[in-house]
Amino acid sequence: MNVARIVMKAAIALLFLLVGSNAPYLSLSQSESVPTQVELCGVKLRPKVVEIVDQIEHYYKEPVQCELANLDDKGEAGYADATHGIPKIYVDTFTGRQELTIAHELLHIWLGIHGFATNPHVSFDKPNEIDGTRFRSALNIIYSDLQHRLIMIKLRAMGFDPDARFLRLCIEMMKSKPVFD
Numbered sequence: 637m638n639v640a641r642i643v644m645k646a647a648i649a650l651l652f653l654l655v656g657s658n659a660p661y662l663s664l665s666q667s668e669s670v671p672t673q674v675e676l677c678g679v680k681l682r683p684k685v686v687e688i689v690d691q692i693e694h695y696y697k698e699p700v701q702c703e704l705a706n707l708d709d710k711g712e713a714g715y716a717d718a719t720h721g722i723p724k725i726y727v728d729t730f731t732g733r734q735e736l737t738i739a740h741e742l743l744h745i746w747l748g749i750h751g752f753a754t755n756p757h758v759s760f761d762k763p764n765e766i767d768g769t770r771f772r773s774a775l776n777i778i779y780s781d782l783q784h785r786l787i788m789i790k791l792r793a794m795g796f797d798p799d800a801r802f803l804r805l806c807i808e809m810m811k812s813k814p815v816f817d
């Protein structure tokens with residue numbers, strides 16, 4: 637028996653020994669520390685996004701649903717809806733099928749479960765001289781801005797760079813059209 641064979645047999649014996657029930661660190665690494673891969677609309681999610689999914693599902697007692705839709709015509713990459721008690725996000729088939737968009741839409745629902753109203757309701761009457769449609773529109777702008785500021789902070793904390801797309805768009809616009817003629 638040459639040395640290589642002895643080493644191989646010893647390695648196999650050691651492997652059997654480690655895989656046995658008296659090797660808790662191995663069984664732990666195989667059964668407990670490997671997280672299940674979570675996907676929404678076919679996009680794999682990082683653990684920090686999975687935490688958000690878990691919190692939403694815990695709150696609604698329903699699995700988060702994701703649906704591909706045609707939203708790009710409206711200039712949207714996605715939107716979220718949990719008004720019927722089922723947490724659901726819609727993402728554009730082409731532009732929205734990415735982790736950042738999915739995390740963004742999930743955070744809209746997540747803010748709702750943390751006390752941020754999913755629809756802006758006002759408990760005071762608007763002054764009569766102010767047009768109702770304009771009043772509502774102004775309210776939506778302020779509400780959306782507040783909500784997105786919170787979402788951007790959370791996205792950055794989760795390791796995303798939510799500004800990259802806007803920066804890229806700005807650079808593209810500046811390249812295609814001179815700012816000063």
Ligand SMILES: [Zn+2]
Binds near residue numbers: 740744
């Ligand atoms: Zn949004």
